[in-house]
Amino acid sequence: GENVEQHPSTLSVQEGDSAVIKCTYSDSASNYFPWYKQELGKGPQLIIDIRSNVGEKKDQRIAVTLNKTAKHFSLHITETQPEDSAVYFCAASIKGFKTIFGAGTRLFVKA
């Protein structure tokens, strides 16, 4: 079955710096790759997603890149702010079915 590995498990950056989180997936049939942000005591919330027919997608300070050949995708957050501090999850699925999540990255943004 599908397996998603996520690194690093913890990331600490200075406010204004960039943060990068990387994920790899195993099932070459996966075609949908969402990223979720989870704040303490809340459910995950989608922040950006990418489909396999696209190599890169950007939304303001957040961008995601996808390398289908290498089966890895990455989240890039620029100009980090304290409110970006949270746990981030990558995930992979086939058309949204049976989504498999990575283990999560806890991001700390120091003011």
Added chain:
Amino acid sequence: NAGVTQTPKFRVLKTGQSMTLLCAQDMNHEYMYWYRQDPGMGLRLIHYSVGEGTTAKGEVPDGYNVSRLKKQNFLLGLESAAPSQTSVYFCASSFGETGYEQYFGPGTRLTVT
């Protein structure tokens, strides 16, 4: 528009007791999902449903049952709770074929002693 709601928010059970977690969504979503979240393991899919009256197994279905009698509701049942089922449970929903984004509820923290 409440989105996805979960009942209850917290629950403590003794080993062997049973309970049902209720998930409700008001977005007319076709697909609904139940996940459990454990430290260091992300979210793992327990069961999911692609429409009223249908359910399917996810990654970790053992010890759980589900029902989707109405489109807006998805119930997760534990027939005989075990300490290994201590976790935070999240329900989610999505449009399905026309929209893959999942919307999550606030979670239920379950402790089995």
